[in-house]
Amino acid sequence: xxKKKALKPVNKRAKKLEEKEVFGMxxxxxxxxxxxxxxxxxxxxxxxxxxxxxxxxxxxxxxDFTSCSGPCWWPAQTPDNITNxxxxxxxxxxxxxxxxxxxxxxxx
Amino acid sequence: xxxxxxxxxxxxxxxxHDFLFLTGSSAIFETDPDIKDILEQGFRAGExxxxxxxxxxxxxxxxxxxxxxxxxxxxxxxxxxxxxFARTTGTEQGAIPLKTLVLHVTEACNLGCRYCYHSQNGxxxxxxxxxxSSEVAQxxxxxxxxxxxxxxxxxxxxxxxEPLMNFNLIVFAVKYARDKALEKGKKVSFAITTNGTxxxxxxxxxxxxxxxxxxxxxxxxxxxxxxFRRFPDGTPSYQVILPRIKNLLRLEREKPxxxxxxxxxxxxxxxxxxxxxxxxxxSEAGFAPVTTPDTSYxxxxxxxxxxxxQFGNLSDKFLEIAxxxxxxxxxxxxxxxxxxxxxxxxxxPCGAGLGLFAADPEGRLYICQRLTGESSCYMGDIFxxxxxxxxxxxREQAEIGQRNLCRTCWVRTxxxxxxxxxxxxxxxxxxxxxxxxxxxxxxxxxxGLAVYARLTLxxxxxxxxxxxxxxxxPLFSQVI
Numbered sequence: 405x406x407k408k409k410a411l412k413p414v415n416k417r418a419k420k421l422e423e424k425e426v427f428g429m430x431x432x433x434x435x436x437x438x439x440x441x442x443x444x445x446x447x448x449x450x451x452x453x454x455x456x457x458x459x460x461x462x463x464x465x466x467x468d469f470t471s472c473s474g475p476c477w478w479p480a481q482t483p484d485n486i487t488n489x490x491x492x493x494x495x496x497x498x499x500x501x502x503x504x505x506x507x508x509x510x511x512x
Numbered sequence: 513x514x515x516x517x518x519x520x521x522x523x524x525x526x527x528x529h530d531f532l533f534l535t536g537s538s539a540i541f542e543t544d545p546d547i548k549d550i551l552e553q554g555f556r557a558g559e560x561x562x563x564x565x566x567x568x569x570x571x572x573x574x575x576x577x578x579x580x581x582x583x584x585x586x587x588x589x590x591x592x593x594x595x596x597f598a599r600t601t602g603t604e605q606g607a608i609p610l611k612t613l614v615l616h617v618t619e620a621c622n623l624g625c626r627y628c629y630h631s632q633n634g635x636x637x638x639x640x641x642x643x644x645s646s647e648v649a650q651x652x653x654x655x656x657x658x659x660x661x662x663x664x665x666x667x668x669x670x671x672x673x674e675p676l677m678n679f680n681l682i683v684f685a686v687k688y689a690r691d692k693a694l695e696k697g698k699k700v701s702f703a704i705t706t707n708g709t710x711x712x713x714x715x716x717x718x719x720x721x722x723x724x725x726x727x728x729x730x731x732x733x734x735x736x737x738x739x740f741r742r743f744p745d746g747t748p749s750y751q752v753i754l755p756r757i758k759n760l761l762r763l764e765r766e767k768p769x770x771x772x773x774x775x776x777x778x779x780x781x782x783x784x785x786x787x788x789x790x791x792x793x794x795s796e797a798g799f800a801p802v803t804t805p806d807t808s809y810x811x812x813x814x815x816x817x818x819x820x821x822q823f824g825n826l827s828d829k830f831l832e833i834a835x836x837x838x839x840x841x842x843x844x845x846x847x848x849x850x851x852x853x854x855x856x857x858x859x860x861p862c863g864a865g866l867g868l869f870a871a872d873p874e875g876r877l878y879i880c881q882r883l884t885g886e887s888s889c890y891m892g893d894i895f896x897x898x899x900x901x902x903x904x905x906x907r908e909q910a911e912i913g914q915r916n917l918c919r920t921c922w923v924r925t926x927x928x929x930x931x932x933x934x935x936x937x938x939x940x941x942x943x944x945x946x947x948x949x950x951x952x953x954x955x956x957x958x959x960g961l962a963v964y965a966r967l968t969l970x971x972x973x974x975x976x977x978x979x980x981x982x983x984x985x986p987l988f989s990q991v992i
Contacts, residue, residue, distance in 0.1 A: 417855020
C-alpha cells in the first residue's frame, strides 16, 4: 500500500475543516463546538510536587495542552488535588451538574 | 483500542481529477487519485485501529502518522463508535428567531390552474376565499418583529391565492412594516409570488418602488403555459399576463425578478421553456415537479427521467456559459452549486417551522405557505403566540436523525428528506422522507457535483460569485 496522500480543501466547509487543525474543533464539526474551555472536563491542573521545572506549576502540562483550543487556551485556576487538596472534588460527584459546589480554596 | 471507519462519502471525478464529498460535514476535497484505493484496501474489513492501519501502510512511521492525522482531522476517518448523527443544537422551542413570515393576504385566486395544491386544501381555485384584514396584517408584522430575536433583517412575503387581489392590504403592510422596522432599528425586505394577471402599471410601480422581490408563476411559452394555467372558465392566461410581464421586466431592477415553473404531466421541453423565460427578461427560472396526488398531473417515472436528462443538458450549457464568465439563470443548478460551495449541512429539508412560518388570513400560523390550513401543521396564531409544544414536537420528528430510512444515504445532508408538503401528499406523512424521488435527487446531486468540480478546476471565483449572489458572505473576507 502506498503512503501519504493529500486532500486539498475545495468548498468553504472543507476550508473550515482546514482551520479546525489550527483552532481545534470537535469531531462533530456540524455543531462547530470548540473543545477545551468549558465544553469538556479534564481532571485538574495539578501542581508539580517535584523539585524540578515547572516547579509548583502545571503537572502533565503536555496533556493539558492537547486540550487547548488554539487561541482559546485559558487554563482554569483549579486547586491541585494531588499535593494540597486531595478532597477538593468530593463535593462534586458529577461535574456537569455539581460544578457550582466547587467554590474556591484558601492556601493553608 | 479506538477503531476507525471511513466516513460516509461520495467520490467523483472531473477532467482527470478526483474529489471527495463527505456526507457528515458536506466538505469537498480534491484528493490524490489513489486515496480511494488506499482507503478501500486499508478498510476492507470495515474498522481499523491506528496501529492496524499503520501496519498496512508502506511509508515511514512519520509519513504514516502524518497521513493518518490528515484524514482523521479532515473527517475522512471517524471513530467507529461515533454517532452518525449529531443532534442539532439550538432547535429547542423558541430558540430559533423568526426570520420570514409569509402572509396569505387572500385565499382568492382569479386563475383556476388545474394542478393547484390549494384545490386539495378545500380552496377551490378561481373562487373567493377569506381575505386578510389590515388589523391582522398589522398584528402579523408586530409578531414578526417581536419574534425576530437579534436578527437584523426580517422578510415579509405576500402569498395567496393571488396576493395582488388584495393589493391595498399589501400597500398598507409594506408601509406599516417599514415604519415598524425604523422603530425597531431593523431592516425589512419583501417578496411576492404572483400569477402575473394583475400586474397593472400601478402594481408594477408600487412593487418596483418598494424593491419587492417578485416571483412570477409561469410555465413557459404559450402552449406550455396554457396547458394548465387557465382562468376558471377555461380561458388561457398566457396572452393576459404577457404584456404585463413585459412591462414589469422592462424596468431596471434592484431585485431579481424570477420565474417559477411547475412541471406537470410529461415534463415538457424544459430547456426551451428556460430559454423563453430568460429571453422575456426574467433573471432566473426555477423548475419544480407539481405536488399533487392526482396521477394525471404527476410526473411519472418516465417524466422524472426526462426531466433529469433535461436538467443534465441545461447543466452542460450552464457550465459552457460560466466558462465565459457569463450568467445563465437556471435556478435549480445555481441553488445546488451554492449549497455545495457553502458546504451546508442540512438537518432539516428547509426553513419551514424553523425560521419561517405562514399566517393565514385570520392570523393562524402554519409551518409553511404550502401547508396553510393543514391542521397538523397549525402552530399557534399571531394573537396568542406560537404553540411551542407542537413546534418542539415537529422539529424533533422532522430532523434528519429521526429519519431511519435516510440514515445510510450519502446525500442526506443536502436533501434531508425533502419537501414536507410533497411528503404529506405523496408519502402520507409530513415528516416522512420522500422516497419516491430518492434516486432522482441522488442523480441530480451527482450532476451538481460534476459541474461543481469543473468550476472548481476552471473558474473557482465564479462559485464565490454565485454564493454572494445568494447572500452568503465571502470566506475569510476574500475580495473578489
